[in-house]
Amino acid sequence: MEMNLTSKQYASLEGLAYWIAQHSYMSERYGIEDPEMPRIDDSIHMCFDECDALKIPYWVQNATITFGKDWRYAEGHYLTNYLETRNIHRMRG
Numbered sequence: 001m002e003m004n005l006t007s008k009q010y011a012s013l014e015g016l017a018y019w020i021a022q023h024s025y026m027s028e029r030y031g032i033e034d035p036e037m038p039r040i041d042d043s044i045h046m047c048f049d050e051c052d053a054l055k056i057p058y059w060v061q062n063a064t065i066t067f068g069k070d071w072r073y074a075e076g077h078y079l080t081n082y083l084e085t086r087n088i089h090r091m092r093g
Contacts, residue, residue, distance in 0.1 A: 001059065002087040009054050010080075010090045013064045016047040017079050020068030028071075060088055 005013070023040050030036075051061050060083075067082045068074050080090050 002089070003057065003060050004089050004091050005056075005060075005083075006054075006091060009051075009056050012047065012050045012054055012056065013060070013083075014079055016044070016051060016061065017064050017068040017074060019043045019047055020065050021071040021074045024069050024071040063088060 019040060023037070023044060026034055026036060026040060048061070063083060063086045064079070067077075067079055083090070
């Protein structure tokens with residue numbers, strides 16, 4: 001499968017990757033009972049709603065989640081490059 005992302009779609013996926021990475025980091029560092037976790041969870045759900053509204057397929061959202069879950073990897077790599085390896089391309093312009 002292959003997907004070409006618009007700028008809006010890519011921006012939405014960037015947000016999703018960020019909040020997934022935040023969730024992973026906070027869970028590891030402070031535990032899931034940390035008072036910030038509900039806000040992070042709400043942000044993730046908002047990102048899912050935005051991705052659905054922009055008609056981003058689930059398999060693309062799942063690839064982004066996989067990227068964000070490993071917060072150490074995500075911190076040192078670009079989402080664009082990761083998605084390219086999965087035939088998900090960011091359209092320029």
